[in-house]
Amino acid sequence: MADYPQYSGLQQSFQPLEIQDTALKPARSEAAKTTLPQPGRPVPSRAYPGALIVVEGTDGSGKSTQLYLLKRWLEIGGYRLHFTEWNSSPLVRSATRRGKQKRLLTPTTFSLLHASDFADRCERQIMPLLQGDYLVLADRYIYTAFARDAARGCSHRWLRNLYRFAPVPDITFYFRAPLDVAVHRILSGRPKLKFYEAGMDLGLSYDRAESFKLFQARILEEYDKMVDTDNFVVLDGTLPVNKLQKQMRDIVASRIDLKRFAPRSQEAE
Amino acid sequence: MPDREKDSLTSPVIPPESAPAAKPASPEQEDSQFFYGEPLVGLDPGELNGTMIVVEGLDGSGRSTQIALLQEWLESEGFAVQTSGLRRSNLVGRDIDELLAKNAVTRLTLALMYATDFFDQLEHRIVPALRSGTVVLADRFIFTLIARAAVRGINRDYLTGLYAMALRPHLTFWLNVRPETAFAREFKKAQAISYWEAGRDMSLSHDLYWSFVRYQTMIKREFEVMAKKNSFIELDGEASVSTVNKQLRQRIGEQLGIRSSKFTPSSALAHLWR
Numbered sequence: 001m002a003d004y005p006q007y008s009g010l011q012q013s014f015q016p017l018e019i020q021d022t023a024l025k026p027a028r029s030e031a032a033k034t035t036l037p038q039p040g041r042p043v044p045s046r047a048y049p050g051a052l053i054v055v056e057g058t059d060g061s062g063k064s065t066q067l068y069l070l071k072r073w074l075e076i077g078g079y080r081l082h083f084t085e086w087n088s089s090p091l092v093r094s095a096t097r098r099g100k101q102k103r104l105l106t107p108t109t110f111s112l113l114h115a116s117d118f119a120d121r122c123e124r125q126i127m128p129l130l131q132g133d134y135l136v137l138a139d140r141y142i143y144t145a146f147a148r149d150a151a152r153g154c155s156h157r158w159l160r161n162l163y164r165f166a167p168v169p170d171i172t173f174y175f176r177a178p179l180d181v182a183v184h185r186i187l188s189g190r191p192k193l194k195f196y197e198a199g200m201d202l203g204l205s206y207d208r209a210e211s212f213k214l215f216q217a218r219i220l221e222e223y224d225k226m227v228d229t230d231n232f233v234v235l236d237g238t239l240p241v242n243k244l245q246k247q248m249r250d251i252v253a254s255r256i257d258l259k260r261f262a263p264r265s266q267e268a269e
Numbered sequence: 270m271p272d273r274e275k276d277s278l279t280s281p282v283i284p285p286e287s288a289p290a291a292k293p294a295s296p297e298q299e300d301s302q303f304f305y306g307e308p309l310v311g312l313d314p315g316e317l318n319g320t321m322i323v324v325e326g327l328d329g330s331g332r333s334t335q336i337a338l339l340q341e342w343l344e345s346e347g348f349a350v351q352t353s354g355l356r357r358s359n360l361v362g363r364d365i366d367e368l369l370a371k372n373a374v375t376r377l378t379l380a381l382m383y384a385t386d387f388f389d390q391l392e393h394r395i396v397p398a399l400r401s402g403t404v405v406l407a408d409r410f411i412f413t414l415i416a417r418a419a420v421r422g423i424n425r426d427y428l429t430g431l432y433a434m435a436l437r438p439h440l441t442f443w444l445n446v447r448p449e450t451a452f453a454r455e456f457k458k459a460q461a462i463s464y465w466e467a468g469r470d471m472s473l474s475h476d477l478y479w480s481f482v483r484y485q486t487m488i489k490r491e492f493e494v495m496a497k498k499n500s501f502i503e504l505d506g507e508a509s510v511s512t513v514n515k516q517l518r519q520r521i522g523e524q525l526g527i528r529s530s531k532f533t534p535s536s537a538l539a540h541l542w543r
Binding site for chain 1 (some may be wrong): 308359360361363374379380381382384388433434
């Protein structure tokens, strides 16, 4: 690396910031496992005061409903929070639509387009808000990309590198529902599955429902592999909604110092 | 929902032993001659029989001029030619143009949009051309993209990992010019210097000239480092168009087995031949 030019002396106002996988990392050493090992680079302590809560799971696992209820609970309590959703940045919306309509997307470009979307939300919302002492709730996070894109054939190593700028969540809830339950929830509620949603680009089956099922099976397999390596909190997606929500709230309250994010009046009490 | 369909849903699904996982025993050794790091999903490099030629260099180094001339020369010699360049993908080319115009994008997002643009062109333009034995002339390649992101502070390992599935070109030319020369050429072209080619997002100087020179010097230094690692063929971009073109034709002629290196541009391109 010594032969690379150094820019810091060029002008005072320009401070090149290295985007490091270890730059934004929660304090708990448990989470340290999730990042790529970087030889010779010390793991810094927590770099931001906010907290990040993430929900993951296959389509139809119930995660969005649960995160919505968690958000309502925190909103009603007056906590300082921000909610962000996978694939929602206006920046790449037109490109994603075009790519899907014309079926231009390959596993690589599909992955990169979602990474661009995530980077935009990360640079503009997630990172600044974590720095600004917010509670950030994310419906799907990098693990969705790891599971989905790996199911499409992208290499794990490439994917892990691609998203290594992402802050490691404080809690990652993984809503696990058996394949048949999740698939049934989706198929019974939707008139027609979309091409990429059903994984038709993989050529697993000419039948959309069948293709969807095979694709979801691969995704579920990828998720299950991450339970230990990425410290997922596994919740049973088949439990009644209110029971599940109770579990979720208990875990959040025990793991995160919610008082930090409470309105000022409450802090004073 | 009919019972029949429900049955098929509840029946155990055996996840197909994922084909992508079954890669050759040592993918890195296997593919290193074709790719920088790892293979592109779903591509068999054995079916590529075209020739990939890259021309890299700063803004104003004469790349586009040389590529226009090379295309005409190769076509006159009977070779099919496909060109590629930055922001030319159907997928996100126009989106990047808009983002740049609005200056409404952060550095990492922009780097990833460029990567999307690159791989879309690689998979939909370059690879199909190479499959059919075409000569691909690439006006810039991953090196410009890596340099631009690296000078903005994005980790170099991150960037080389990002472009791990880029195809290795057969020839990579580097038209090396001084940033001062590049400034004069770029200014002459448009009677102005654009926000991005002056690297104004980097707050290097309020003076446009110094901003341009400092920024392009940083990019040039990145090229210098990459030149050694990636066996660039360095050409003096300060030389005349015809001199540079002759050197290019000589080297490409060797690669493609073209004996005569004589070439006079048609009247349509004569204005380039100063």
